[in-house]
Amino acid sequence: MEVNSIFSKFFNLDAEKQDIILNAATKEFAQKGYRSASTNEIVKEAGISKGLLFHYFNSKKDLYLFLYDHFIEMFLEKIYANIDWDEKDIFIRYRHIAVLKMELFQKYPEIFNFIKMVPTEDAPEVKQDLENRNKEFINSSYSKMFGDIDFSKFKEGIDIQKAIQIIYWTMEGFAYQQQEKVLGLNVDEINLDEVFSQMDEYIEILKASFYKERS
Numbered sequence: 001m002e003v004n005s006i007f008s009k010f011f012n013l014d015a016e017k018q019d020i021i022l023n024a025a026t027k028e029f030a031q032k033g034y035r036s037a038s039t040n041e042i043v044k045e046a047g048i049s050k051g052l053l054f055h056y057f058n059s060k061k062d063l064y065l066f067l068y069d070h071f072i073e074m075f076l077e078k079i080y081a082n083i084d085w086d087e088k089d090i091f092i093r094y095r096h097i098a099v100l101k102m103e104l105f106q107k108y109p110e111i112f113n114f115i116k117m118v119p120t121e122d123a124p125e126v127k128q129d130l131e132n133r134n135k136e137f138i139n140s141s142y143s144k145m146f147g148d149i150d151f152s153k154f155k156e157g158i159d160i161q162k163a164i165q166i167i168y169w170t171m172e173g174f175a176y177q178q179q180e181k182v183l184g185l186n187v188d189e190i191n192l193d194e195v196f197s198q199m200d201e202y203i204e205i206l207k208a209s210f211y212k213e214r215s
């Protein structure tokens with residue numbers, strides 16, 4: 001996604017002004033969703049005119065999709081930079097990624113609230129665009145994060161690609177379930193110990209199903 005080139009006018013602003021606008025827009029969309037969010041409230045919170053907002057972003061839709069692209073790109077960059085690439089166990093890596101995501105969400109709570117609402121967004125103006133972006137994100141990030149795992153730990157005779165797909169479905173399904181549970185909650189209200197304890201239970205079941213017995 002060529003986010004920087006398309007929105008070069010916005011990125012020419014100093015970092016502090018960028019953050020003010022991003023925080024105002026993220027807060028409004030996170031609290032109200034796309035359909036009910038008001039650009040009037042965004043410019044009021046950011047202390048700019050509506051004309052300036054639409055100078056940087058052509059429309060409310062462009063602004064909303066920019067936020068999604070920008071934050072997903074930022075998260076991926078930070079996760080890629082902090083993953084232990086020497087660790088080839090798919091379950092350890094999955095857990096590490098989950099911990100990194102939660103650390104980032106704790107640091108950027110409004111971004112967390114925004115991204116948390118995206119899967120439930122049903123406004124027709126952005127729904128298809130979000131689905132397309134999500135597919136692209138899944139395909140690119142999946143191959144990057146799990147393309148070099150250690151296959152030797154899997155049981156003999158197992159279709160490894162199908163096993164990996166089942167692991168992916170299970171872990172993503174768990175993540176989606178957790179998103180549903182925390183709708184309306186702030187990051188500091190989420191019991192992370194409980195979330196990761198439940199994740200570990202699923203991981204142990206999957207290991208027992210697909211990995212060789214540990215000696």
